[in-house]
Each structure stands twice: as C-alpha cells, then as structure tokens.
Amino acid sequence: MIILASVLNEFLLIILFKLKYGICPLGIIPLRNDFNHASEQVSQLLYGDCFKIIDHRKDWLKIRNQWDSYEGWICSNQCVEISEDIYKSNSELEVKNSANLLGYVSLPNSELFPIPLGSDLRQIDVLNHQFEGEFTSTRDKNQLVKTAYSYLNAPYLWGGKTPFGIDCSGFSQMVYKLNGIQLKRDASQQAKQGTTLSFIEESEPGDLAFFDNKEGAITHVGILLQDHRIIHAHGKVRIDPIDQTGIYNKEIQNHSHKLRMIKKII
Numbered sequence: 001m002i003i004l005a006s007v008l009n010e011f012l013l014i015i016l017f018k019l020k021y022g023i024c025p026l027g028i029i030p031l032r033n034d035f036n037h038a039s040e041q042v043s044q045l046l047y048g049d050c051f052k053i054i055d056h057r058k059d060w061l062k063i064r065n066q067w068d069s070y071e072g073w074i075c076s077n078q079c080v081e082i083s084e085d086i087y088k089s090n091s092e093l094e095v096k097n098s099a100n101l102l103g104y105v106s107l108p109n110s111e112l113f114p115i116p117l118g119s120d121l122r123q124i125d126v127l128n129h130q131f132e133g134e135f136t137s138t139r140d141k142n143q144l145v146k147t148a149y150s151y152l153n154a155p156y157l158w159g160g161k162t163p164f165g166i167d168c169s170g171f172s173q174m175v176y177k178l179n180g181i182q183l184k185r186d187a188s189q190q191a192k193q194g195t196t197l198s199f200i201e202e203s204e205p206g207d208l209a210f211f212d213n214k215e216g217a218i219t220h221v222g223i224l225l226q227d228h229r230i231i232h233a234h235g236k237v238r239i240d241p242i243d244q245t246g247i248y249n250k251e252i253q254n255h256s257h258k259l260r261m262i263k264k265i266i
Contacts, residue, residue: 031072035060041159048120144206
C-alpha cells in the first residue's frame with residue numbers, strides 16, 4: 001500500500017506541474033527535513049548534483065538526489081532546471097568529481113565561485129561553467145585510504161558532506177564517491193550494502209565498520225585503516241584504534257563506539 005501510494009503521488013505530481021529535474025549550480029546547498037530555513041539539515045547537495053523534483057511548497061522543492069536517492073527540501077532559488085534527457089543521461093556518464101580541497105568554477109562573465117571536494121563535474125557544460133583543476137573518476141579500492149586522509153580533522157557537522165563540515169556517513173559516502181563507488185547516505189542504509197565479514201582480521205583498508213547503540217540501531221560508520229585503526233567523523237574526522245569490541249578513544253580511555261559489523265563494499 002505504501003509503495004502504491006508513492007507511485008500514485010508521483011503520478012499526480014506529473015499531472016499537476018509536470019515533474020521536473022534540476023541540478024545544483026552552487027558549491028553547497030543544504031538539504032532540509034522540512035520546507036523552511038529553520039528546519040534540520042539532513043544532508044547537502046554539492047555542485048553538479050542532479051535531482052528529481054517530487055513535491056513543492058511555495059518557494060521550496062522536495063527533491064530526490066540522483067546519486068543516492070536521498071530526499072529533502074531545498075529552496076527553489078538555489079537550483080537550475082534541467083531536461084529529463086540530461087537527467088537520465090547523467091547516470092550513464094563516467095564519474096568525474098573535483099579532487100581539489102577547494103576548487104573554483106568560472107562563469108561566462110569571468111566571475112569565480114568555490115566548489116568543495118567531491119563536486120560533480122559531469123554536467124558543467126550544461127551550467128555553462130568552466131573548471132580548471134584536478135578531478136578523479138577512478139574506481140580503485142587502493143585509493144580509498146588516501147582519499148579518506150583528505151578529510152582528516154574536518155569538523156563534525158550533522159548532514160555535512162565537505163571538508164568544512166561532515167558527519168560520519170557523509171564522510172564514508174564522499175570517500176567512496178570520489179573513487180566512483182556509490183554508497184547510500186545514512187549509516188543504517190550503508191550497512192545493508194556489500195558483504196559482511198566475520199572478523200576484523202578478514203578486513204582490508206577501505207572496508208567499512210558499523211556501530212550500533214543500546215537499542216541495536218546502526219548509528220555510526222568509519223573506514224578501516226591498517227594496523228587495527230579506523231578513520232571516522234566523531235567531533236572531527238579522526239583516527240582511533242579499533243578492536244573486536246569497537247573504537248577505543250585514548251582521550252577518554254574507553255570505547256566510544258560498539259562494533260556491530262564490518263562490510264566489504266568493493
């Protein structure tokens with residue numbers, strides 16, 4: 001019934017305002033839980049992210065991000081409409097992400113504005129922008145750890161996805177994205193991807209470790225390194241020891257997160 005209602009709702013939206021598609025033309029756009037600026041930021045759109053518009057309220061659009069199917073609300077004056085053909089062809093193009101910690105795109109009038117690490121450059125021509133910098137499109141597990149270090153000491157920010165503010169699942173998602181690998185947005189969603197390993201000893205650098213709370217819900221994720229260490233976003237992106245119990249925080253002389261499972265994504 002829930003699936004049917006969703007399909008009917010999308011069908012009605014097509015009839016009412018011809019279901020549209022858009023692209024993020026700015027460095028960062030907050031993706032909010034509700035249609036007002038005071039609402040919680042649940043994620044972010046980065047430059048070049050394409051999306052489907054699934055609802056609208058006054059000056060707000062509810063969108064579904066093409067990369068991870070995550071939904072939320074954005075302000076309508078912060079996006080550019082694209083055609084259905086461009087939206088559909090985008091997923092068929094080779095992944096091309098900005099590899100600079102902070103890059104710049106130039107507008108036709110030669111103005112510059114910044115874009116963060118991991119921005120999607122596949123549709124830059126559609127936006128009539130130019131980018132002069134490094135980009136990555138590799139799908140190489142050996143590069144995951146190197147990419148993860150790019151975010152070291154980034155401050156924790158709920159819903160964040162950039163080196164200037166990032167949460168735990170945003171961190172793992174962006175590290176994998178920069179290596180051409182799709183991960184879902186939330187830790188609980190990412191935990192359903194890949195193959196489960198039985199022991200830490202079976203893992204390789206770049207594999208994901210998931211942690212749960214007292215109720216058994218997955219609430220945290222990090223990327224495994226060599227020598228029983230993990231890099232994760234907790235206060236900031238940091239490196240801590242990990243054992244079969246969980247993450248050991250030397251500052252508090254105790255385990256800060258309880259290990260639930262380890263997943264091999266690639």
